[in-house]
Amino acid sequence: MSTEALDASVPSSPIVKKSLRNSTFARVAKYTAIRLVTLIITVTIGVYLTILIANMGGYVDTIMRNEIRDNTTQSILANPNYRNLSPEAKQRLIQQKIASEEKRLGLNQPFAVRSMRYLKNALTLNLGRAINMSSDHGSKQVRLILLERLPATLLLTGSSELLLFFGSVFLALTLSRKYGSFWDKLTIAFSPTSAAPPWFYGIFFILIFAAVLRILPFGGLVDSPPPDNSFDYGLNILKHLILPAMSVIVSSIFLSIYNWRTFFLIYSSEDYVEMAKAKGLPPRAVERRYILRPTMPTIITNFALLVITLWTGFTITETVFLWPGLGITLYRAIGFFDTPVIVGSTIIYAYLLAITVFLLDFAYALVDPRVKVGSGSSQ
């Protein structure tokens, strides 16, 4: 999501000399590396801001203190050397240890110093221990609780976003070809429906397909009991994936198609497209080389913005569909008032967003001729 994004709407000069593959690779690599470094700095600042917001109420301090208390209490109670001590002496020992541990971890240091330590912990995903929640394997480590949920979230987000992207580009191209047709008008008429978030459509889909028609499950990842062999298991997951993925796709596809079709139409009236047509190039080739190529960077930027807003939608979509991902973990953490999990989720979400931005930036570098060929001044 660089500033080039908008300038991309100005097509690059059509006279492009074929450069060596090597230098193309070098340019893409350099661009990607620069973006990666910028993103790392951005994420660091973002995570630091998260910590600042969280610690305005002293919540991160509390997370740290709880962890220290748990650890020291357990280590002293479990230590056979201390077994003969009286309970009072043990308590005194625990208090002493806690005090020294807090000093060692710098809880008595000024906030500026302390927050740097938190930042390091957060960036290395050292997220502390949960208060009430635990992972399926019984661990209380926030990192494990969250990472365990990641695959389900990635399955839902990945499948629905890919379908959304390719589906809408394909349909937008088709519609721009038949501009003014019935389907075209229908899409325009439907595009205001994208005002509603995915979970909202989820409610209706649950109502129609699960409650009334009873052909698809209400929610969850697999049936209980789950099927025995892995093939059936996979199919079962797919069956559960249909409704949540469908609600994500339906909630944004009409607007994306509308936007991109408008885009393609604007571009297809450019002089160089007319020129290509006059040259007698087949329509598919014109579409691919003269319409899709120059619009791709803008479309990817557009899609990146959509994906970023979609992350918000996924949290609640997962909750509505009881999809065992990060979103529902966050929802349950709100219910339990489990502060370490809430802060941890925020940090994981920041990472996920940054990775999304990075992947799309990389895709952007691959399709943007200015990065690939290196014409024009780099910004």
Next chain:
Amino acid sequence: MTAFKNTIRDFLRYPTAVFGSVIIIALLGVAVYALVSIPYKEAIRLWRGGEDVWYQNPKYAPPAWFNFFSAKKKPISFSVRTTDGSMTKVTTPSSDPEVSTEDISYSFDYTYDGPPQEMILYFTTQFEAKFPFVSVSWITPDGRTVRIADMQADRKMTYRFSQDQKLQKRLKTEDVMQALFADPNSSTGAVLKGQYQVVITGTTFEKDSDINVEFVFHGDLFGLAGTDKYRRDLLLPLLYGTPIALAFGLLAALGTSLLTMVIAAIGTWYVGWIDELIQRITEINLVLPFLAILIMVGTFYSRSIWLMLGVTILLSIFSGSIKTYRAIFLQSKESSYIEAARAYGASNTRIIFNYLIPRMIPLLIPALVSSVPSFVFLEASLAVLGLGDPVLPTWGKIIDDAFADGALFQGRYYWVLEPAILLMITGLGFAMLGFALDRIFNPRLRDI
């Protein structure tokens, strides 16, 4: 003036624009009506009220208009009382000045196909030492009189027909409602339709002693919107949710788009480090997980809707649209009228606020209107996550309550659908208007 007239003409050319504005005006009307008819404090008191406020309503009752769509008519709830005259009360003094008789009765037409859930009598009596005595009887359409109960009436007393074990014994069934409403000649236990009457005869034994009765009839359906798990009339949050949703959506949209534009204008005008800083903040803001931070603020600090509104605006200012505005400002910065302004020595603020920004208003208005739905839905989303304002009745809260109670699993669709349809209508209204405005103000899109 002609420009304005042209805009109006353009506007009327788009049916979606007209339709969208009709929806928005209707919603504004509902919002004003809600705010005027139910004061803020009263709305909160009712919404937070328990059994004591809502005892007159049945639980989980779908709205009364369900009967229009179903062949089997279900009984509709109502309640009447002597204090406001909806139940007749006749006091007859006797020869003894201390003793008098009160005849309280209420008759109603019953044309439904099943018995109601419950009938309850709430007695409120005044006396010094001698308890009044009441006897209740039930008169069916075919003229039978069923003796229900005879009892002493305490100062506050509740009598539930179906929980009276003596009555159960007398009617030889546990299903009192079925027995009271059944047709004695029918073998299937069909309901006898016609005029029923509940008669309460009270005797007071003191001069100033008085009996007041409230007859509460819990049918299967209730009111225009139905009720929830806590017997609350859903019409209250549906009505009152309108001004809240509109206020949240409009304020957030207005705050976000205005601030975004001003910041973009300042950045492009001063260039240099300010512009650089704004762009970097935008990039950082992009990786800040918006909802997760809202959740963090909601759980750690306060769930007040106004705090959420503030945080929402703060996090949405530096969004992707700042880049769109920036690109357009960069163009208009070079135009000759700005140069002219510079030449006559206009100050920076004057140029930004009087020349740069006003040019953008045609672009701003569609964007503003189109962004309202996302904020309206955001409020609902927060409520669905359990982070709705704890005191305010909102649409999202209804959906949250319904979900928490498994309304979709239990088939109580009305509970989810009513707020969802209102949300949908609001979203569509603003989205359609925004779409049309976009086409009116951006002629490039007009033919496409």
